[in-house]
Amino acid sequence: MVHYLSEVLISIVRSHRIRSYMEIGVNEGRSLMAVVNNTKLDYLYVCDNWTGKHGGKVWKSHEHIATLLDNCQVPYTEYLDGDSQKTIPEWCVANPGVKVDLVLVDGNHDPEPAFQDLQNVAEFAKIIAFDDVMHPGHNLLDVWNHFVDITPSAEHQLHAEGHGVGVAVLEQLGA
Numbered sequence: 001m002v003h004y005l006s007e008v009l010i011s012i013v014r015s016h017r018i019r020s021y022m023e024i025g026v027n028e029g030r031s032l033m034a035v036v037n038n039t040k041l042d043y044l045y046v047c048d049n050w051t052g053k054h055g056g057k058v059w060k061s062h063e064h065i066a067t068l069l070d071n072c073q074v075p076y077t078e079y080l081d082g083d084s085q086k087t088i089p090e091w092c093v094a095n096p097g098v099k100v101d102l103v104l105v106d107g108n109h110d111p112e113p114a115f116q117d118l119q120n121v122a123e124f125a126k127i128i129a130f131d132d133v134m135h136p137g138h139n140l141l142d143v144w145n146h147f148v149d150i151t152p153s154a155e156h157q158l159h160a161e162g163h164g165v166g167v168a169v170l171e172q173l174g175a
């Protein structure tokens with residue numbers, strides 16, 4: 001079965017020079033590995049509370065992702081285990097001025113925390129992807145529309161395949 005989110009991410013990493021990637025909401029690593037296997041990353045940030053809330057299994061830890069990454073040549077991987085509402089602001093404080101080329105927001109799908117995740121990553125992301133924008137079980141279309149309305153971005157698109165993936169380019173990257 002086609003995983004449209006992975007298709008969108010692969011098209012981004014093939015058309016932009018993506019060297020750092022952060023994923024909020026990783027679960028079993030399907031979209032994460034699509035990125036890792038299709039570009040040469042220098043930095044990888046893996047963020048999940050491993051509860052399986054809003055999709056996938058309960059894992060309780062990131063060990064399964066560490067195993068998946070065992071044979072991948074990513075020089076630097078950081079695990080941000082816990083609620084992204086807390087871990088991302090903490091990461092920002094610990095990494096002032098650090099930019100991340102591509103960030104996927106696919107964690108808490110409730111409108112308020114999802115919007116907060118988008119706002120938090122807009123501080124340091126060059127490109128943001130946001131999954132499940134048109135998922136019938138969530139109310140994220142208004143969240144996405146409001147986010148792109150208030151966020152200065154070079155361009156934004158909504159890919160309608162699957163459950164909808166929003167992409168906003170906040171800073172242009174080389175090909």
Ligand SMILES: C[S@@+](CC[C@H](N)C(=O)[O-])C[C@H]1O[C@@H](n2cnc3c(N)ncnc32)[C@H](O)[C@@H]1O
Binds near residue numbers: 024085109
């Ligand atoms: C839809 S799944 C992610 C799917 C994955 N991106 C993929 O495409 O295969 C959502 C994930 O978000 C995580 N999650 C839910 N709420 C979260 C929160 N507040 N902070 C961090 N992760 C969260 C869940 O544990 C789950 O693994």
